[in-house]
Amino acid sequence: MMAAYLSEVxxxxxxxxxxxxxxxxRELEASLLDEAESAGLVSEEAMAAVLDGKESPAEIARExxxxxxxxxxxxxxxxxxxxxxVGLATGGYLLILGMLLNRPWxxxxxxxxxxxxxxxxxxxxxxxxxxxxxxxxxxxxxxxLGTLLAIPLGFVLGKFFLWTWLSYGTFAGYLVERxxxxxxVLAWVEDNILFTAILFALSTIWFKSWFLEWSDWQFVLxxxxxxxxxxxxxxxxxxxxxxxxxHWLLKPNRA
Amino acid sequence: MDRELLxxxxxxxxxxxxxxxxxxxxxxxxxxxxxxxxxxxxKEGALYPALHKLEAAEFISSYWETQPNGRERRxxxxxxxxxAFLDAKKxxxxxxxxxxxxxxxxxx
Numbered sequence: 001m002m003a004a005y006l007s008e009v010x011x012x013x014x015x016x017x018x019x020x021x022x023x024x025x026r027e028l029e030a031s032l033l034d035e036a037e038s039a040g041l042v043s044e045e046a047m048a049a050v051l052d053g054k055e056s057p058a059e060i061a062r063e064x065x066x067x068x069x070x071x072x073x074x075x076x077x078x079x080x081x082x083x084x085x086v087g088l089a090t091g092g093y094l095l096i097l098g099m100l101l102n103r104p105w106x107x108x109x110x111x112x113x114x115x116x117x118x119x120x121x122x123x124x125x126x127x128x129x130x131x132x133x134x135x136x137x138x139x140x141x142x143x144x145l146g147t148l149l150a151i152p153l154g155f156v157l158g159k160f161f162l163w164t165w166l167s168y169g170t171f172a173g174y175l176v177e178r179x180x181x182x183x184x185v186l187a188w189v190e191d192n193i194l195f196t197a198i199l200f201a202l203s204t205i206w207f208k209s210w211f212l213e214w215s216d217w218q219f220v221l222x223x224x225x226x227x228x229x230x231x232x233x234x235x236x237x238x239x240x241x242x243x244x245x246x247h248w249l250l251k252p253n254r255a
Numbered sequence: 256m257d258r259e260l261l262x263x264x265x266x267x268x269x270x271x272x273x274x275x276x277x278x279x280x281x282x283x284x285x286x287x288x289x290x291x292x293x294x295x296x297x298k299e300g301a302l303y304p305a306l307h308k309l310e311a312a313e314f315i316s317s318y319w320e321t322q323p324n325g326r327e328r329r330x331x332x333x334x335x336x337x338x339a340f341l342d343a344k345k346x347x348x349x350x351x352x353x354x355x356x357x358x359x360x361x362x363x
Contacts, residue, residue: 024303026327026329027280027303027329028299028303030279030280030281030326030327030328030329031279031280031281031284031299033326034279034280034281034282034328035281035284038281038285054298054299055298055299055300059300060298060299060300062300063300063301063303063304064300064303064304066304067303067304067305067307067308068307070308071307071308071311074311075311127313128310128311128313128316131313131316131334132316132317132318132332132334180335180336181335182339242336242339242340245312245313245314245336245340246312246340246343246344248308248312249266249308249309249312249314250266250267
């Protein structure tokens with residue numbers, strides 16, 4: 001009896017990918033079995049009575065399919081917008097800086113696109129897969145993925161691969177996890193100093209010019225300001241993401 | 256009671272329940288039924304889409320757990336984002352109730 005009910009629901013879910021369809025059916029089956037068990041139902045008649053009180057298989061399938069489509073549309077839009085905030089902040093800052101220092105705008109655009117689309121969208125998109133893990137694992141995964149997604153950043157200059165820039169992806173991944181809970185203002189400063197120091201250490205290994213960079217205080221300040229822009233971009237992206245999520249969840253269901 | 260109003264509040268109702276601890280689908284249905292004195296029954300067609308949307312918004316997460324009898328259940332647990340959202344909405348709700356109370360409540 002229940003198998004027939006579930007198989008009819010599954011037919012209604014035909015438009016969904018097979019894996020997702022199986023997961024939804026598995027969950028519905030578990031719920032029905034829980035109900036039967038809690039009511040002490042053992043006979044087919046009793047199970048039939050439970051199923052009679054349920055929505056029709058077609059109705060339940062329609063609700064599930066509508067929610068899946070709505071979720072998929074919303075996910076695409078929010079991840080793109082949240083990632084866009086990261087790209088806009090970093091690309092915008094570099095554009096202004098570029099105008100002051102007479103640098104080409106193409107650099108700002110490439111950096112903004114790589115930082116926003118690859119790093120921002122990528123991390124926001126993937127984060128749901130690891131959010132149940134313990135904090136250390138979450139940080140490691142976010143930073144690891146951020147580093148990998150930042151590979152396009154290394155090619156932005158177009159002359160050679162600048163591997164030290166992968167650390168911007170690492171930093172963005174770290175910040176996405178860091179901003180999940182409220183942050184003290186001082187923590188922003190601590191993060192900024194720490195990351196700037198790591199970046200300079202990496203640059204020292206790469207360029208072998210420790211003294212030159214650290215003694216140039218304007219260069220240090222610019223690096224810190226840029227890292228602050230990344231912090232604001234990720235923070236803004238996360239807040240935009242949450243605001244859109246909240247609005248979406250509470251809007252009347254059009255299905 | 257206006258059922259549409261209740262339906263619109265389902266995400267907050269679910270977050271509020273999950274803020275008490277992880278729950279599985281049928282447990283949520285039963286808890287809602289018990290707390291509303293049986294006046295509101297959350298149907299599967301409303302519950303699971305709402306839970307899946309909350310999960311997509313990263314306000315909750317889910318995991319499967321095998322019971323001693325070998326059966327599996329999918330548990331849902333609130334996440335930091337869900338707690339922050341719920342707290343904000345609770346504050347808004349209190350402000351709203353206080354304001355309306357000033358008009359429709361008893362006058363001293």
